[in-house]
Amino acid sequence: MPRWVLLSSLPSLLALQQPGQGDIVASVKMRSASRFLGALAAVASLPSAFGQNNVPNTFTDAETGIVFNSWGIPNGSPQSQGGWTFGMALPSDALSTDATEFIGYLVECASKDAAGWCGFSLAGPMTNSLLITAWPHEDTVYTTLRYAGGYAMPDKYAGNAEITQIRSSQNSTHFSLVFRCKNCLQWDHNGSTGGASTSGGFLVLGWVQAFPSPGNPTCPDQITLEQHDNGMGIWGAVLDENVANPSYTAWAAQATKTVTGDCGGPVETGIIGVPVPTGTAFDYIVVGGGAGGIPTADKLSESGKSVLLIEKGIASTGEHGGTLKPKWLEGTQLTRFDVPGLCNQIWVDSNGIACTDTDQMAGCVLGGGTAINAGLWFKPYSLDWDYLFPTGWKAKDVAGAISRVFSRIPGTDTPSQDGQRYLQQGFNVLAGGLRAAGWQQVTANNAPDRKNRTFSNTPYMFSGGQRGGPLATYLRTAKTRPNFNLWLNTVVKRVIRTDGHITAVEVEPFRDGGYKGIVKVKDVTGRVVLSAGTFGSAKILLRSGIGPADQLEIVKNSVLDGPDFINNASWINLPVGYNLDDHLNTDTVISHNNVGPAFYDFYQAWTAPNTTDANKYLSSRSGILAQSAPNIGPMFWEEIKGADGKVRQLQWTARVEGSFDVPNGYAMTMSQYLGRGATSRGRMTITPSLTTIVSDVPYLKDPNDKEAVITGLNNLRAALNNVQGLTWNYPTASMSSREYVDSIPVTPGVRRANHWMGTNKIGTDDGRLGGTAVVDLNTKVYGTDNLFVVDASIFPGTPATNPSSYIVTAAEHASAKILALPPAQVNAKWAQCGGKNWTGSFQCAAGSTCQRQNDWYSQCL
Numbered sequence: 110m111p112r113w114v115l116l117s118s119l120p121s122l123l124a125l126q127q128p129g130q131g132d133i134v135a136s137v138k139m140r141s142a143s144r145f146l147g148a149l150a151a152v153a154s155l156p157s158a159f160g161q162n163n164v165p166n167t168f169t170d171a172e173t174g175i176v177f178n179s180w181g182i183p184n185g186s187p188q189s190q191g192g193w194t195f196g197m198a199l200p201s202d203a204l205s206t207d208a209t210e211f212i213g214y215l216v217e218c219a220s221k222d223a224a225g226w227c228g229f230s231l232a233g234p235m236t237n238s239l240l241i242t243a244w245p246h247e248d249t250v251y252t253t254l255r256y257a258g259g260y261a262m263p264d265k266y267a268g269n270a271e272i273t274q275i276r277s278s279q280n281s282t283h284f285s286l287v288f289r290c291k292n293c294l295q296w297d298h299n300g301s302t303g304g305a306s307t308s309g310g311f312l313v314l315g316w317v318q319a320f321p322s323p324g325n326p327t328c329p330d331q332i333t334l335e336q337h338d339n340g341m342g343i344w345g346a347v348l349d350e351n352v353a354n355p356s357y358t359a360w361a362a363q364a365t366k367t368v369t370g371d372c373g374g375p376v377e378t379g380i381i382g383v384p385v386p387t388g389t390a391f392d393y394i395v396v397g398g399g400a401g402g403i404p405t406a407d408k409l410s411e412s413g414k415s416v417l418l419i420e421k422g423i424a425s426t427g428e429h430g431g432t433l434k435p436k437w438l439e440g441t442q443l444t445r446f447d448v449p450g451l452c453n454q455i456w457v458d459s460n461g462i463a464c465t466d467t468d469q470m471a472g473c474v475l476g477g478g479t480a481i482n483a484g485l486w487f488k489p490y491s492l493d494w495d496y497l498f499p500t501g502w503k504a505k506d507v508a509g510a511i512s513r514v515f516s517r518i519p520g521t522d523t524p525s526q527d528g529q530r531y532l533q534q535g536f537n538v539l540a541g542g543l544r545a546a547g548w549q550q551v552t553a554n555n556a557p558d559r560k561n562r563t564f565s566n567t568p569y570m571f572s573g574g575q576r577g578g579p580l581a582t583y584l585r586t587a588k589t590r591p592n593f594n595l596w597l598n599t600v601v602k603r604v605i606r607t608d609g610h611i612t613a614v615e616v617e618p619f620r621d622g623g624y625k626g627i628v629k630v631k632d633v634t635g636r637v638v639l640s641a642g643t644f645g646s647a648k649i650l651l652r653s654g655i656g657p658a659d660q661l662e663i664v665k666n667s668v669l670d671g672p673d674f675i676n677n678a679s680w681i682n683l684p685v686g687y688n689l690d691d692h693l694n695t696d697t698v699i700s701h702n703n704v705g706p707a708f709y710d711f712y713q714a715w716t717a718p719n720t721t722d723a724n725k726y727l728s729s730r731s732g733i734l735a736q737s738a739p740n741i742g743p744m745f746w747e748e749i750k751g752a753d754g755k756v757r758q759l760q761w762t763a764r765v766e767g768s769f770d771v772p773n774g775y776a777m778t779m780s781q782y783l784g785r786g787a788t789s790r791g792r793m794t795i796t797p798s799l800t801t802i803v804s805d806v807p808y809l810k811d812p813n814d815k816e817a818v819i820t821g822l823n824n825l826r827a828a829l830n831n832v833q834g835l836t837w838n839y840p841t842a843s844m845s846s847r848e849y850v851d852s853i854p855v856t857p858g859v860r861r862a863n864h865w866m867g868t869n870k871i872g873t874d875d876g877r878l879g880g881t882a883v884v885d886l887n888t889k890v891y892g893t894d895n896l897f898v899v900d901a902s903i904f905p906g907t908p909a910t911n912p913s914s915y916i917v918t919a920a921e922h923a924s925a926k927i928l929a930l931p932p933a934q935v936n937a938k939w940a941q942c943g944g945k946n947w948t949g950s951f952q953c954a955a956g957s958t959c960q961r962q963n964d965w966y967s968q969c970l
């Protein structure tokens with residue numbers, strides 16, 4: 110069913126994320142996952158672990174006589190203060206023919222004294238769905254229709270949907286709105302299309318509520334939404350026969366009121382860019398300042414070459430000029446990115462930080478993922494290189510790179526500067542059970558190759574009680590060099606090339622002060638390295654005419670790039686976007702009385718931190734706030750041999766936090782990641798509005814992958830059997846691991862680990878000739894002589910652990926390979942300069958140009 114694909118991302122307006130997503134995860138008021146899971150499990154007729162009821166209520170609005178199906182969360186529920194109810198009425202034939210419109214009833218959106226807003230997603234997730242946002246202001250309820258390509262402030266919807274109001278009301282605790290939404294059930298946002306089909310008798314919808322009012326409340330086109338703070342979720346909405354009524358047309362005719370608002374004054378001005386300085390050309394341009402890009406730019410600049418690092422986002426950590434922080438950090442150089450205990454704020458407020466052009470969570474700030482992640486940092490397991498990577502990238506080949514990385518970022522499993530580990534009760538409950546079952550405790554980074562029935566404390570890249578990592582090491586040394594340049598707030602739109610030779614990159618400002626124009630690399634020898642991440646680098650390649658033909662056609666037909674897109678005679682067909690991988694995440698939950706003291710409210714630490722803890726952190730970088738939210742550990746591993754002979758790696762990440770409907774307090778969530786050895790892969794594609802989506806989900810396609818997940822869960826249940834007083838919440842004791850695994854939807858929204866990799870795979874099988882590789886063993890893009898990719902996208906598959914240390918290692922290794930390549934040369938007249946399997950220079954001596962003779966041969970003439 111294609112609809113499940115739409116669920117692929119998370120619900121919500123703004124940073125809304127769902128619990129149970131791998132790397133780090135939010136608890137606050139986010140119990141709604143269970144509704145979502147319940148809905149899907151029920152509808153897909155799978156054994157439901159969650160037993161929720163998504164059958165509608167039917168009620169008649171006394172004032173208008175309109176009959177609605179409705180769903181909601183009652184006032185008093187922990188999921189959302191004040192609760193909400195959403196009603197829908199549809200045209201009479203909507204259960205047999207897909208409707209294009211509906212009458213909606215926001216019966217009671219919670220608000221406080223006419224403040225706040227509520228939002229609904231017509232496909233469920235926040236991204237790639239039509240979003241309705243409504244809020245009260247003075248005597249009016251305003252609405253805006255929005256559409257988001259990523260987890261940031263959604264754009265104004267570009268299609269022809271329209272809201273007209275029937276009636277609205279408000280009091281001190283709630284507001285209500287009855288409205289008609291025309292052309293709302295099929296959408297087209299600048300070519301990105303989708304819809305909610307009513308004929309199947311079932312919709313997947315999403316909700317979010319917040320108490321702060323939108324900024325610019327009287328100007329729907331220009332509202333700002335800071336963050337939602339009153340819950341969110343996705344639910345499956347069963348439609349019954351009462352939803353489709355013969356009186357629909359008459360009811361719809363009551364919708365006569367259009368609320369346009371008043372924007373008073375000129376509409377927002379565009380972003381103000383700075384022209385690229387003329388006359389500059391660099392030896393290297395590195396695109397993207399994340400886990401791959403920062404070390405690469407540092408190593409290239411260390412050689413004395415001129416390097417420009419271009420980053421789309423703002424500065425993050427204080428050291429590099431970042432400013433975003435909660436009140437209690439004012440007056441210090443620290444930002445939200447510096448303090449380990451604040452890392453989960455990304456799941457509460459990601460606006461201006463998360464990438465806006467992908468439907469998965471990724472950091473678009475200086476540092477990329479390493480600025481926003483939980484900092485888990487593992488010495489690589491040699492089998493990962495040996496199993497996943499080609500010649501020249503085996504464990505023995507990357508050993509030097511690993512030792513260089515770990516000499517700069519050794520990591521620590523005692524991040525608090527007083528050497529203590531805080532709130533370890535949860536760790537102790539699980540470690541005790543594992544130990545008794547014969548699993549062995551290791552210091553993870555002293556024994557990287559021991560990943561079968563071992564457990565450890567959590568190692569982090571933190572140093573000095575702060576985030577550390579590449580930002581505090583590689584970027585620091587790069588910035589001391591006069592030949593290193595850093596541009597922030599600047600997006601690379603594409604590379605400019607003549608056949609396989611890149612001459613420049615085209616940039617656009619992402620915010621005021623970013624650059625616009627064309628930035629050149631040096632003639633003949635200059636090089637460009639893409640390090641924009643699994644989705645970002647793949648997107649730049651596609652916009653540069655490098656990728657599968659179906660994707661290049663989409664770019665060619667797009668409003669944004671179509672008019673000046675590179676001619677199809679110069680397209681380079683490579684499998685960009687295929688081979689997408691991520692650790693498959695399966696969340697489980699246990700409870701134990703001894704866990705109690707270990708729960709810590711890291712969300713509260715943003716607004717109103719415990720003074721003792723805040724002071725301890727500020728004065729000596731010690732205490733619980735020097736550890737990552739949400740109290741992570743133990744980490745444990747198992748390797749499972751499948752019927753196909755492949756050994757699959759499992760990593761479990763435990764944390765003191767409830768999931769699904771299990772409250773915080775005594776609960777621990779244990780997330781199982783399936784890594785190296787899994788064979789399932791998916792695909793990333795581009796939309797007509799040039800955002801990227803996970804269009805083919807990379808999880809559990811191979812039955813052996815699923816067996817490993819089930820066996821691993823069985824083994825863990827057996828291991829923890831000996832812990833007295835331990836209760837299994839998910840799965841419950843009476844449910845088999847197989848039933849449990851079968852009951853969880855296989856969608857990114859529920860299963861992702863945020864470790865996306867693989868869209869520009871490294872390998873010897875040249876993708877131009879039907880192979881699977883996009884880059885060669887030097888990370889050079891096939892069919893080019895000076896374009897490289899160095900980031901998570903080149904990984905053939907996911908490794909054993911969280912991947913950032915592997916990506917930094919790959920960058921160390923790749924930059925050495927790139928620097929060792931002989932400088933590019935110009936071909937003499939008459940020489941070969943291209944062809945489908947050509948791996949030499951694409952440049953011709955002055956006085957000649959490269960001319961195509963046939964598919965296999967171009968010549969300097």
Ligand SMILES: Cc1cc2nc3c(=O)[nH]c(=O)nc-3n(C[C@H](O)[C@H](O)[C@H](O)COP(=O)(O)OP(=O)(O)OC[C@H]3O[C@@H](n4cnc5c(N)ncnc54)[C@H](O)[C@@H]3O)c2cc1C
Pocket residue numbers: 132133396397398399400401402419420421422455470471472473474475476477478479481482483484485486599600601602640641642643645646649863864865899900901902911912913914916
């Ligand atoms: C919430 C979260 C938590 C995580 N937790 C952990 C963890 O604890 N441990 C761990 O090992 N891994 C973790 N990861 C994964 C890890 O952070 C990523 O795998 C890693 O950062 C990817 O590295 P990268 O270089 O490929 O891309 P990124 O680090 O994402 O860097 C890409 C950079 O390119 C920039 N960019 C993109 N497009 C453009 C463009 N067109 N022009 C200019 N700049 C551009 C982006 O702004 C970004 O800064 C986590 C990831 C997330 C999202």
Ligand SMILES: *[C@@H]1O[C@H](CO)[C@@H](O)[C@H](O)[C@H]1NC(C)=O
Pocket residue numbers: 216217279280281282283284285
């Ligand atoms: C406000 O209105 C809602 C219905 O929209 C109702 O449920 C609630 O009780 C009302 N609250 C007050 C304080 O009147």
Ligand SMILES: *[C@@H]1O[C@H](CO)[C@@H](O)[C@H](O)[C@H]1NC(C)=O
Pocket residue numbers: 264267299668798
């Ligand atoms: C959508 O298209 C309109 C005009 O065609 C343009 O103004 C707007 O910027 C586009 N929005 C996006 C997000 O592409």
Ligand SMILES: *[C@@H]1O[C@H](CO)[C@@H](O)[C@H](O)[C@H]1NC(C)=O
Pocket residue numbers: 677678
């Ligand atoms: C390039 O596009 C033109 C015009 O759309 C088309 O006729 C031609 O077949 C295309 N060539 C290739 C190689 O795809």
Ligand SMILES: *[C@@H]1O[C@H](CO)[C@@H](O)[C@H](O)[C@H]1NC(C)=O
Pocket residue numbers: 719720721722
């Ligand atoms: C603050 O934290 C300390 C431990 O760091 C604890 O002893 C104290 O009770 C906490 N105070 C409050 C008000 O929760």
Ligand SMILES: *[C@@H]1O[C@H](CO)[C@@H](O)[C@H](O)[C@H]1NC(C)=O
Pocket residue numbers: 561562748749750756
């Ligand atoms: C992992 O360890 C278990 C227990 O010692 C053993 O039975 C199993 O074969 C090991 N797995 C692999 C893949 O070696």
Ligand SMILES: *[C@@H]1O[C@H](CO)[C@@H](O)[C@H](O)[C@H]1NC(C)=O
Pocket residue numbers: 946947948965
């Ligand atoms: C490219 O193909 C030609 C013709 O098939 C062949 O002669 C040549 O050896 C190939 N070159 C490479 C680098 O594979």
